[in-house]
Ligand SMILES: Nc1nc2c(ncn2[C@@H]2O[C@H](COP(=O)(O)OP(=O)(O)OP(=O)(O)O)[C@@H](O)[C@H]2O)c(=O)[nH]1
């Protein structure tokens with residue numbers, strides 16, 4: 122009995138021990154699983170932190186990149202606007218320079234071209250317009266510019282085999298008094314690239330005649346008349362008084378002025394004889410104009426310009442080739 126009890130007890134003990142062991146084992150298993158979960162959680166947390174750090178680094182890099190790009194863009198814009206400003210200043214300076222030049226220099230011409238800027242002055246009806254048309258080889262030559270004060274004609278000529286083009290600019294001033302001439306000349310100084318720019322006039326043509334214009338301008342062949350000669354010449358002499366010539370020559374400058382031409386027009390109306398009663402001859406007319414001729418020659422010399430007297434006819438072309446030759450000879454290459 123005692124043995125059996127002891128055996129039972131022994132068995133119970135074993136079972137209890139077995140259960141305790143299993144419990145411990147289960148406990149250990151749970152603890153192991155718990156530790157594995159904790160490790161997993163830690164690893165996940167580590168991974169998350171690493172990802173976060175990576176994301177932060179990427180964001181930082183992106184921020185730095187963006188800042189760099191912004192700085193580069195800012196620098197580029199600054200450079201571009203500095204270049205633009207430089208270009209704008211250059212263009213502005215060029216325009217200003219061109220304006221300043223255009224107000225003081227004559228017409229722009231190609232390098233191979235030569236220019237002769239010609240002022241023609243004369244009493245009304247002397248034949249200025251007719252002379253210009255003959256000179257420019259165009260009977261219908263129209264002024265390039267016409268104002269109330271003056272008309273500006275332009276013609277281009279060649280000279281045989283010469284490689285130059287000759288640009289003749291002729292100013293035909295209106296009016297019967299010197300004030301209009303001066304006013305018109307001043308107006309021309311306010312124009313851009315004016316061929317009559319102060320300091321660039323090459324030729325002065327003072328034109329006179331011994332006959333007043335016909336009453337009827339369509340009268341193409343007025344009779345040769347002797348009577349008005351004294352009156353007409355006196356009018357010219359009166360017109361070109363010393364103060365008037367002072368004013369005209371005051372518009373011209375030594376250096377640019379190459380020639381003064383005294384053109385006695387309407388020689389076709391003069392007699393070929395010197396002693397005729399009805400029609401004055403060349404010698405008679407020349408004698409009457411002698412004081413003016415002497416005065417003009419003196420003034421030309423003072424300005425280092427050549428002087429020429431031409432007896433001619435704007436109507437039939439007499440004397441015009443002479444004038445033309447001189448205009449070609451004294452054309453200047455400074456207009457370009
Ligand atoms: N016979 C003759 N008549 C001329 C000559 N030149 C001009 N005439 C005439 O003179 C008149 C005046 O000529 P214009 O050329 O108009 O004179 P202008 O000097 O321009 O005159 P304004 O424009 O009024 O200042 C016209 O009837 C011409 O036909 C010439 O050489 N001989």
Ligand SMILES: [Mg+2]
Pocket residue numbers: 249250251293
């Ligand atoms: Mg005229």
